[in-house]
Amino acid sequence: MSNVKSQISNARAARLVVVLALLCAAFVGGAANSSQPTPRRIREVQGAAHVSPLVGVRVSDVQGVVTLWRPDGFFMQDAEADQDPRTSEGVFVRVERPNARPGDAVKVTGTVREFRQGAADASNANLSVTHIELSSISLVSVGNPLPPPVRLGAAGRTPPTSVIEDDATSGDVETSGTFDPDADGLDFYESLEGMRVAVNDAVAVGPTFARRDGREVPVLPDNGAGASLRTPRGGIILRPGDANPERVSLFADGERLPEVDVGARFAGTTTGVLDYFAGGYKMILTGDVPRVVPSALRPEVTRAPRARQLVVAAFNVENLDPGDDPSKFRRLARILVRNLRSPDLVSVEEIQDNNGSRDDTVVDASQTYAKLIKSIREAGGPVYQFRDIP
DSSP states (O other), X not given: OHHHHXXXXXXXHHHHHHHHHHHHHHHHHHHHHHTSOEEOOHHHHHOSSSSOTTTTOXXXXXXEEEEEEETTEEEEEOSSOOSOTTSOSEEEEEOSSOOOOTTXXXXXXXXXXXXXXXXXXXXXXXXXXEEEEEEEEEEEESSOOOOOOEEESTTSBOOOSSOSOSOOTTSOTTTSSOOOTTTOHHHHHHTTTTSEEEEEEEEESSXXXXXXXXXXXXXXXXXXXXXXXXXXXXXXXXXXXXXXXXXXXXXXXXXXXXXXXXXXXXXXXXXXXXXXXXXXXXXXXXXXXXXXXXXXXXXXXXXXXXXXXXXXXXXXXXXXXXXXOHHHHHHXXXXXXXXXXXXXXXXXXXXXXXXXXXXXXXXXOXXXXXXXXXXXXXXXXXXXXXXXXX
């Protein structure tokens, strides 16, 4: 009997040691795991908000298919989207000279950040963009099809047509208000941040705008069907309470986007990745630019002046300076001579001084005026004189 009691006692002691060992292992493992990054989906990183709920958190095994390469990182998108349209399935991964290429399925580990373009002070009204600051990456597979784009407009998700934001109590959508993509334009595009999107039969509501890093064109989907108030010549009107959130800008680096005027149409489907920079949401084109149907609009020509009339015009020369390409001087001269019919007096806006935008003691613009006057004379116009107060 004493032997049995001894064996039971020894068995209980052994079990106690095992239990204590397991508890210690669990405790040590828990402590170790608490410092490990947590596997996440892209939708968790983005969250249903303008600012990620995981800012500053180190996340791991965030999986997606690379959709667009850039020198400072790449966009990737979850190939298995959920049913919540409020959370984006795409995100930008920031890393210098990434090796990942479109079609690569990858897993990334890194820290969630918000990047705000521009000066870091209270005057900066730009929204921030969620991204993952890369620590490590692993390649899962190559040559994968890109996730299908979300179509903007009648064939997919329809953006709001008037309200940009109407419930941010502090005036800051990142710190107040309800995240409502169905009603608010800013929330609508935030819910697609970093994702592939597409528009059918995009129509230009503004001319091509040349930037240092590329060109952009503001467009409406579906040839403008369902858009709010348009101008007689095909633009879209900015009104109190209607900031036109149905408009989105196409963007491409270099000169991939052609020079177009209001009313030009991109026939077919235009596809890109939605990003926010330079104060607005833009589709960075990833495929070929569709065939462009030119605008039927032609520049207006004023009627010929009558006898004993004094003809006065105001003319914006778009920050003209002597260093501008001669073609710009010729274009402006043609407009003054042919379209404005050589007015008697011209009030000129945006003339720059002789060394352009350089901020120094030079304020004399005589060279700028001289080149413009010479171009006007070569275009068949009169010999103007200028009056200026430096």
